[in-house]
Amino acid sequence: MASKHTLPGLPDRGRCLVMGVVNVTPDSFSDGGSWFDPERAIEHGLHLVEEGADLVDVGGESTRPGAQRVSAAEELRRVEPVVRELAARGIAVSVDTMRAEVAASAVEAGAVLVNDVSGGLADPEMARLVASSGVAYVLMHWRGHSHDMQSRAVYTDVVQEVLDELRDRMEAMISAGVDPGQIVLDPGLGFSKRPEQAHNWALLQHLDRFHELGRPVLVAGSRKRFLSRLLGDAKGEDRPFVECDAATAAVTTLSADRGAWAVRVHDVRSNADAVRVAAAWVDGGAAL
Ligand SMILES: Nc1nc2ncc(COP(=O)(O)O)nc2c(=O)[nH]1
Numbered sequence: 001m002a003s004k005h006t007l008p009g010l011p012d013r014g015r016c017l018v019m020g021v022v023n024v025t026p027d028s029f030s031d032g033g034s035w036f037d038p039e040r041a042i043e044h045g046l047h048l049v050e051e052g053a054d055l056v057d058v059g060g061e062s063t064r065p066g067a068q069r070v071s072a073a074e075e076l077r078r079v080e081p082v083v084r085e086l087a088a089r090g091i092a093v094s095v096d097t098m099r100a101e102v103a104a105s106a107v108e109a110g111a112v113l114v115n116d117v118s119g120g121l122a123d124p125e126m127a128r129l130v131a132s133s134g135v136a137y138v139l140m141h142w143r144g145h146s147h148d149m150q151s152r153a154v155y156t157d158v159v160q161e162v163l164d165e166l167r168d169r170m171e172a173m174i175s176a177g178v179d180p181g182q183i184v185l186d187p188g189l190g191f192s193k194r195p196e197q198a199h200n201w202a203l204l205q206h207l208d209r210f211h212e213l214g215r216p217v218l219v220a221g222s223r224k225r226f227l228s229r230l231l232g233d234a235k236g237e238d239r240p241f242v243e244c245d246a247a248t249a250a251v252t253t254l255s256a257d258r259g260a261w262a263v264r265v266h267d268v269r270s271n272a273d274a275v276r277v278a279a280a281w282v283d284g285g286a287a288l
Helices: 038-050 072-089 100-108 127-132 158-175 199-205 207-213 224-231 245-257 268-282
Strands: 019-022 055-059 092-096 113-116 138-140 183-187 260-264
Touching: 019 038, 019 268, 038 055, 038 072, 055 072, 055 113, 072 092, 072 100, 092 100, 100 113, 100 127, 113 127, 127 158, 138 158, 158 183, 158 199, 158 207, 199 207, 199 245, 224 245, 245 260, 245 268, 260 268
Parallel strands: 019 055, 019 260, 055 092, 092 113, 113 138, 138 183
Antiparallel strands: none
């Protein structure tokens, strides 16, 4: 079931989109500093597009559990040149930031989407920036910064509570002037969700309920702990994150089948293939 939403500045392919990840950070848990140099980050972004990415997500601050924050100046130094060069090449670029000033600079440099894992909670200026710029905005479910977010992973009904909290944040952003048509929602897999309590799997199992909110849904499970835990060996060792791309592609296929607007992934080729399989399956190969 293809998502029926088209967002300002973003492609509409009639299928789930593939958002390739470029973490310009020294310590991201899933690709550990591979793209910290701006030139390498730019090359990687171009490579992801060649592999089938419809858009590229550029982030300068790791959000893995326990990560320490970086300064706004450092985050900006990391992302701005990469956003500018990729956008100049005609690539749809999103900036993965919780800071309005970083988002503003990225939009000026050509970003067409602000990907805010905090859903506007980390920076009170974000709503105003998103409203004034008119760009698409990913509003993710979040309960606090990486250093203590897992302490907030306490739910009675994780699906209902995540839905309710996303609805609250969406209403707050709209009250602050953001047009509903700018908003993409994201359940925030791995953020204040406990793998040992299957919070992430419950959210995926009920992914179709997120369409109740009437906005496109982004699924970002790529190489996350709930997958590495699922694929753990007989000795109880989790699968290494970088060896979870087949599982990520399986999540992509099922998410696309359930109407996800886009998936945010590290290994683009396998997930672009998965999206094409899902599209062909759903329409019986009519598009061939
Ligand atoms: N919208 C959105 N953005 C994100 N950015 C970073 C990470 C952390 O993962 P990474 O360090 O592997 O990129 N996860 C998300 C996510 O789940 N949703």
